[in-house]
Amino acid sequence: MVRTTRNAGEHLQSLVDDLADDLGRSVAVNDPVVRVLCTSRHFGDEDRLRVRAVLQRDAGAEASEYILGQGVARWAGPGVLDGCADLGMNSRLCVPLREQGELLGLLMVTDADSTLTAAEITRIEEVSKTAAALLYRDRLAADSDRAEREHTVMGLLSPDPAARHEALRAATGYGWPTDTAQVVVSVLHVRGRPTADAETELALRNVLDSAARRQPQRLLPAVADGRGVLVQVRRRIQYDEALALVLRMAGGLGQLLPDEGTAVAGVSSTGDGLDSAWRLLEQARVAARGARLVSGLGPVATWESIGAYGILLRLPDAALEPALIPDPLARLLRHEKGPRLAETLKAFLDHGGSIPRTAEALHLHRTSLYYRLDQIRSITGADLDDGRDRLLLHMGLLACDLVPTVPR
Structure with a gap:
């Protein structure tokens, strides 16, 4: 959603206020990611989440995640948002505001006790169509300004x-x-x-x-x-x-x-x-x-x-292929004990070659660690006391995380 103009905002606010007065319930319009666009006055039905949203113009990340997690962005029509005690949120009727198939916002009406009548829901749907048209008109009006601003951002x-x-x-x-x-x-x-x-x-x-x-x-x-x-x-x-x-x-x-x-x-x-x-x-x-x-x-x-x-990660996608893995490491990965030994090698290199810290990280006795390191030396032919060999193996292990399939 783009920022509404003052005129469009006034029309939307008036629409929300009239609907709230008709229903005797709190009403709000949020953008597609549940940030507040406008709200009505309270009618004694406000919950903690609504109070926070009105004061801060934002329900918060947890509330947004919870509401979107109920799939409202894909609803074709009105639906009930389940309440959540942890968020201080009562149930709401929610209507996605769409125009030309585009989700522009979410109209919400507090309905903690599920007492909205069929006639009231029909009225809410009628208002939602007008609200969607207002938001869509404003989006079209703002497109040229947004294009200029985006051009400037991309120039920077x-x-x-x-x-x-x-x-x-x-x-x-x-x-x-x-x-x-x-x-x-x-x-x-x-x-x-x-x-x-x-x-x-x-x-x-x-x-x-x-x-x-x-x-x-x-x-x-x-x-x-x-x-x-x-x-x-x-x-x-x-x-x-x-x-x-x-x-x-x-x-x-x-x-x-x-x-x-x-x-x-x-x-x-x-x-x-x-x-x-x-x-x-x-x-x-x-x-x-x-x-x-x-x-x-x-x-x-x-x-x-x-x-x-x-x-x-600066390499092109075409370079992220098995040939990127150094031959010594490829031999280790092909070995029948390759996965376990590669895990040991990575821990050893991640801990700067420290035997005590590597043994602690792997929950291994030092004697077992020395045995595995000797196996790694034998299979790879690498000198684990040589900085260049260590660097080659360490970068190779990192490359394994980026290559779709490592050599077997």
Whole structure:
């Protein structure tokens, strides 16, 4: 969802207020990832979740995950959202707001005791059609402005100095911080979907625009080539908060397209000045690729968390094949005891060749560890006291996590 204009927002608010007065119940309209767009006054039926949402304009990540987890993004019509005591949430009637097949928002009416009548539900459905039309009209009106802003964001991320220079001039006109700010760049995409898929692009726009709506000068989104990009720019970045935002976006994207793949994201390190964003983009891309390919890194990986994988993840897909595995390691993997010995070797190398720490990590007696290391030396022909041999084997083990099938 994109930010509604003032006029459209007033019309939507009036619609919600009239419906709430007619029903004598609390009503709210949220965007597709359950961030508040507008709410009515309370009617004595408010629960803790609604109070929080009204005060903070956001129900919170746990509530969003719970609501989307009930499949509302794929509902064809009204349905009941089950309550949750842990969230302080009573049951609600929820109507997806769609236009031209596109999910634009969620209209919710509090119904803790399931007493809405058929006539009231019909009235809610009628209002939902008008609400969807208002949101769709506003989206169309905002498309040209969004296209210009996205063009500027992509210019800031361009390797072309001239394009970046022009984009920085435009950024100043938008009021975006430039020289005095810190920057973090994130890349978000869905594993297993075509890059040109229209449904994926809409879902990406929903989660990115939802995040950026309240801070349009600090959160700069763009969608290109089936990937979402978010540039977070602040005078001082709180990295934990920046990462939490991306985690929430990945979760929301996964819920909007749950049957088609897993949402993954990569988050760069922190840079100084908006002109550093283009360098950080590569870090975010590599980290996102790590989240997609390396078990245990995802769904959101940071540049720091991928460590030495960052070297291998810069290789093209065509290079990630069994031939990438060094011959000494390939011999070990083909051995009948290969999996166990490879696990031992990885622990030994991960712990810097420390026998005590490796034995403790593997819950092995040191004598057993020495025996396994001797087997590894014999099979691989590698000298585990030689730094270059260790590096070769260690990088080879990391490559095994990226190669679809390792040599057998």
